[in-house]
Amino acid sequence: MRRALGFALLLLSAALWASERIQDRAAQNEALRSFCGLLGQLYGLLETEGAPMPELLQTLTERADGAARDFAAALSASLPALGEQSFEALYRAALAQNPVARDKDARRALEALGAVLGRYELKTQLDAVSGCLAALRRELDKREGETRDAGRLTLGLSLSGAALLGIILL
Amino acid sequence: MILNRWPRAEEIRLRVGRPPGVVIAGRELFAGEETVARETLLHILERATGASLHASAPALRGGYISYQGLRIGVCGEAVMTGDTLTGLRAFSSLSIRIPHTELTGGARILDTLTEPEAGSILIASPPGVGKTSLLRALIRRAASVPQRVAVLDERNELSATISGRPFFDLGQGSDVLIGVPKSQGAMMALRGLNPDIIAMDEITKPADLSAVEEIAGCGVTLFATAHGRNLEDMRKRPLYRELLSLGVFGQLVTIRLRGEGRVYERAAL
Numbered sequence: 001m002r003r004a005l006g007f008a009l010l011l012l013s014a015a016l017w018a019s020e021r022i023q024d025r026a027a028q029n030e031a032l033r034s035f036c037g038l039l040g041q042l043y044g045l046l047e048t049e050g051a052p053m054p055e056l057l058q059t060l061t062e063r064a065d066g067a068a069r070d071f072a073a074a075l076s077a078s079l080p081a082l083g084e085q086s087f088e089a090l091y092r093a094a095l096a097q098n099p100v101a102r103d104k105d106a107r108r109a110l111e112a113l114g115a116v117l118g119r120y121e122l123k124t125q126l127d128a129v130s131g132c133l134a135a136l137r138r139e140l141d142k143r144e145g146e147t148r149d150a151g152r153l154t155l156g157l158s159l160s161g162a163a164l165l166g167i168i169l170l
Numbered sequence: 171m172i173l174n175r176w177p178r179a180e181e182i183r184l185r186v187g188r189p190p191g192v193v194i195a196g197r198e199l200f201a202g203e204e205t206v207a208r209e210t211l212l213h214i215l216e217r218a219t220g221a222s223l224h225a226s227a228p229a230l231r232g233g234y235i236s237y238q239g240l241r242i243g244v245c246g247e248a249v250m251t252g253d254t255l256t257g258l259r260a261f262s263s264l265s266i267r268i269p270h271t272e273l274t275g276g277a278r279i280l281d282t283l284t285e286p287e288a289g290s291i292l293i294a295s296p297p298g299v300g301k302t303s304l305l306r307a308l309i310r311r312a313a314s315v316p317q318r319v320a321v322l323d324e325r326n327e328l329s330a331t332i333s334g335r336p337f338f339d340l341g342q343g344s345d346v347l348i349g350v351p352k353s354q355g356a357m358m359a360l361r362g363l364n365p366d367i368i369a370m371d372e373i374t375k376p377a378d379l380s381a382v383e384e385i386a387g388c389g390v391t392l393f394a395t396a397h398g399r400n401l402e403d404m405r406k407r408p409l410y411r412e413l414l415s416l417g418v419f420g421q422l423v424t425i426r427l428r429g430e431g432r433v434y435e436r437a438a439l
Binding site: 046050051052053054056079082083086087117118119120121122123124125 | 212213215216217219220221222223224225227249256257258259
């Protein structure tokens with residue numbers, strides 16, 4: 001009876017570990033998706049309204065969701081320091097705190113955008129936003145495909161590993 | 171740093187790959203051997219536009235950006251959409267004009283111009299000689315008497331207002347309309363602000379003349395500036411010939427450089 005209970009507990013902990021990994025990947029994907037949404041809105045706002053950066057960030061904080069909203073809010077809150085620090089430095093600091101930055105490719109694409117945003121004329125900024133959006137979408141597509149396959153694999157491997165460990169130990 | 175070394179600097183000229191220039195009394199000096207980096211220009215523009223260069227495109231098309239009373243002229247490559255200039259990129263130089271609130275040798279002229287019988291005043295000089303500084307001082311003096319002065323600050327250069335607060339003191343009795351074209355601003359001021367005086371910087375286009383006519387037609391005193399060396403010079407130009415023919419201004423004040431100072435001359439029109 002004890003052996004069966006121990007075996008079940010090993011399987012349960014392996015399943016929980018696998019589930020956590022899968023959820024983590026899903027949250028990362030969700031963060032990327034929210035940034036794709038934010039960049040789409042940013043492109044539209046820049047193109048149609050051309051409002052100054054503080055107003056743009058305020059609007060994005062209200063309209064975006066999830067990790068992207070947190071980023072827009074953090075960057076907006078740091079704007080009073082503009083002048084003491086460059087916009088790019090403020091942008092990078094807000095990005096570094098955000099879960100989306102755990103994806104290296106996404107981070108690189110977003111950092112490249114931060115070097116252009118607000119600094120150059122409109123067309124250059126729009127090109128940078130659409131370039132970054134395309135890079136993030138590619139990354140999201142790749143990750144979503146990987147998440148489906150990797151989810152099954154992680155769950156399968158962790159359960160079979162736990163079962164094997166149980167057989168050896170018990 | 172430059173202002174510590176040359177407190178009377180009127181302009182700072184920053185050209186990529188060349189040493190910074192400082193203009194004092196109309197003459198340019200070069201400040202050291204160290205050359206200006208493109209990154210420096212970008213940093214200044216980022217600060218001046220609040221990281222919103224795209225939102226400053228209309229000002230750039232007009233020739234300069236205003237920032238806390240500084241006039242920043244920008245050179246670079248044009249970005250065209252069809253036949254329309256939509257912006258600038260690949261910035262190559264900045265010309266930063268520094269406003270001076272103290273009038274060099276201008277205290278006496280201010281006393282005479284703010285006498286009640288002075289009437290409407292036109293201030294003329296070549297660019298960078300001090301029209302705007304004299305107009306600002308004139309507004310401040312008149313608005314402190316106090317008279318109600320409506321300021322049509324089309325480019326936010328006279329007041330350099332930030333978040334509703336003027337950077338430059340324009341006196342207690344001044345009200346500032348920012349960014350409104352003069353012709354519309356004149357009507358808004360006349361209808362809504364009940365001014366004794368209306369002040370406007372740089373009459374440069376035919377539409378500005380209609381603002382002048384509206385203001386004069388309502389019996390309000392006008393303070394304005396225009397580009398020109400003297401009356402003869404102004405009469406050579408059709409726009410100013412028409413302006414002078416309106417008979418609105420009672421006084422013309424011209425400003426010219428002499429040494430490191432200014433000479434102010436007043437003439438009845």
